[in-house]
Amino acid sequence: MKKYYLSLILTCGFLLSSAQMGSFALSLGLPQNDFKANTDATGFGADLSLAFPFQKGVPVYLGLDFNYMVYGRNAQDEDLFATINDQNGAELARLDIPLRIVNTNSIFGTHAFIRGIIPLDMIQPYGEVLFGFRYISTNTKILDRSNDRRWATEEDSDVISRETVLDDWILSYGFGGGFLIKVSSNFFVDLRANFFKGQRAQYFDGNDTESWEVTFSGSNFDEATVTGDDLQFETQPRESTTDMLVIKLGVAFKI
Template structure:
């Protein structure tokens, strides 16, 4: 994740110096076997920048990053743990938790783009190659009023865990239209189709059905021993190729 943040920062910096850059809202629609396995629709954002292949030509080389969430849900759970001494139940702890599950796709691709040099509406086509990172992350949050089960410096978060993740080689093609609305400002309407390798993943239907239970020793369960290691998940990952159609609606800038 640290490498992803560094890459995003570098791309954002380069956007300021690029000859063409765009910021877009994106929708990701699974295709082929991916669509057979999940009906989730991704939603997120896209950032790209490009430079002319040669000065005065309408061919651009660039890079693109995209992040989409295709499943987000939260469930509240009240865990209980019996405290037993000499075979007798002497107390029962109730631990109120909120479990938040996020399924996401991060993609980074290099592209070559050919833009028709018209005045008001400029159609373009492009080819892309790169990688996508698909992951499911779970966050367990303490719902107690005084935050007794969590670290006070971590927003009541007891545990963060990447339950499943995979890197996917990805390539594709697409195109769109640049619609001029100012001297160097354009509406950018784009669609890209990506072929993706096989991967294992969850969707929102899977994670919404997960349960959480304490699997440690109830006799030692107190506020000092709660940790993410004491929590377990029911899961059955799906597996397929990961073809994806990405629709992008944004604003582009030319220098």
């Protein structure tokens, strides 16, 4: 996954250096249709859009849009206990394992688009169609709350484990539009909205992860470590199509 994110950053850097139009925006994601009926989660995140002219002198652009939103995040403290026994089963010590469980539900989307702009002076309306994918996931991070970080597995960190509990790739397509409001010759305020149709997927929302109970399933301890494999939880994911309306407010620039 780290290699994937590094490749994505390098790709975005290359595209940004060769793009003719770019925008950065804050985004609000509102589930629609069956997705809305199945969850009341609202996504908050950021959006990067890079566009390239289809032909010189023609106000039509081809581009790529990247969007990341968190639609549910919560943290809870857990105190787990275990005993160390000798070979005869007699208790030698009782261990207190203070943990913090952080659950994050997120959606990452990448879409190709074609955009047509009406090149007016101060306000330039535009419309676009988009096609691509979204990656929906729930990730759990287990943190060590002990003063000496005795249970953490990473040096100079309080992280015991990170785990992707559930994830799914979704085919996604849609349409949208917005307005470029001119501030200077190459700088604009960008107001945009996109509606996406999304395939059926399984997912959790913040209400699900908030009610998770963490239990210890392991039996072997030493005084130095406890691993994330020793932690379990059970819950049933939700399932529906994943239509979404994404509203964006940001800035755009032309090179």
